[in-house]
Amino acid sequence: MSFRSVHSCIGSLGSDLSLLADGVLLVDREMSKSGALDLATGVGGKIKKEDVQSAVEQYEKYHVCFGGGEETRKANYSDMVNKYYDLATSFYEFGWGESFHFAPRWKGESLRESIKRHEHFLALQLGLKPGMKVLDVGCGIGGPLREIARFSSTSITGLNNNEYQISRGRELNRVAGLSESCNFVKADFMKMPFPDNSFDGIYAIEATCHAPDAVGCYKEIYRVLKPGQRFAVYEWCMTDHFDPDNESHQKTKAEIELGNGLPDIRTTKQCLDALKLAGFEVISEKDLAADSPVSWYLPLDTSQFSITSFRLTSFGRFITRTMVKTLEFVGIAPAGSNRVSSFLEKAAEGLVEGGRKEIFTPMCFFLVRKPLSES
Structure with a gap:
């Protein structure tokens, strides 16, 4: 088959997965980018295409499966997380949509x-009202930011340290007509470029799990939140069922860390203690996965089939x-793209295993308040 034939075949297959098996399966277009060419050309983000494979190798070496250690990941968290999102964002958007998170489901x-x-x-728990100034910590490409802004009529700033995700987010804000009310700031959430007491509400959705130090991260959030106002967060946590001495549990944890750019996964108690040490008053805490x-x-779960989430089956x-694989072979996707796909699939396996064993949750919900007066 010629290059042109491959390009034509894959382009048509990737750009229109809504027709598959004689049109029986309908893919939810709202949830993902339109085609495989968008996916393939996006792999690597802001990394030069010729450097993608070496970036994959450097990223993998941070993790236990490839001989890396927790302290190395924490010391190099910014580089590790940036590489991860440059490499993985197009896969996320293609398969999951604009909001990169899980949810309890009826x-x-x-x-x-x-x-x-x-x-x-989250918006309701924060008590968001029109005119409020809100911060989304670790906003991805801004799916939740846009949804919450429309739902609550608030002005939301998305904080993100990945240039590629910010560029995607700005384009999606423009398409949604939200460029005036929603904006992005490129910065590390361990060192936020905002004055004290800047925001009326702050939230984080499955993002602060990337922080090398939970207390330090929460302290920065505390600092920029106005007194008396709330911070709501969905945290990735190891549950009380996790046994650090269980080899199988440790393997599952390592797979999740590798496939999701995490320096470590804290326990629910460690997150709760960190929030208190940062100065917050705890209003409520709950693992929302438990009652889903x-x-x-x-x-x-590859044993299940879904029409609306077909790309994840x-x-x-x-x-x-x-x-x-084909697009990488013919040179459209950068070398290393298939390796990214592979470690993301390994992550999915780890997440499913962690969920089945009930040793991991992606939605431990904490709602806390900054006191009106600091003691």
Whole structure:
């Protein structure tokens, strides 16, 4: 087959997965980028295409599976997390949509509906009202930011240290007509470029798990939040069922860290203690995964089939994997793209295993307040 034939075949297959198996399966277009070419050309983010493979190798070496250690990951967290999101963002957007997070889910509810409801819940818990100035800590490409801004009529700033994600977020804000009310700031959430007492509300959705030091991260959030106002967070945590001496548990934890750019995964108690040490008053805490009628990891479970989340199913992943391999072979996708796809699939396996064993949760919810007066 000629290069032109491969390009044409893969382009048409990737750009229109809404017609597959004689049009039986309909993919939810709202949830993902339109095609495999968008995915393939986005791999690497701001990394030069010829440097993608070496970036993958450097990223992998941070992790236990490749001989890395926790202290090395913490010491180099900024480089590690930036490499991760440069490499993985296009895969996230292609398969998951604009909001890179899980959600508790009702029976009969689509993944997209549950994600929106999960975001609305945060807005309600923060008591957001029109005119408030809000901060999204670790905002990704801004899916939650845009949804919460529309839902609450607030002005939201997204904080992100990854240039590629910010460029994608600004473009999506423009398309959504939200450039005036929503903006992005490129900065490390361990060193925020905002004055004290700047925001009326702050939230973080599965983002502060990337922090090398939870107390330090929460202290920065505390500093820029106005007195009397709330911070709401969904944290990735190891649950009370996690046994650090269990080799299988440790393997699952390492796979999640590798596939998600994490220096470490803290326990629920460690996160709660860190919030208190940062100075917050705890209003409520709950693992929202515990009461979810539909398992949060269901979209990643290859034994299940979903029409609206087709790209996440076993067959959908097979098609994506095949397209990425082909596009890398003919030189459209950068060398190393398939390795990114592989460690993301390994991450999915770890997440499903962590969910089944109940040793991991991506949605430990904490709602805290900054006291009106500091003692």
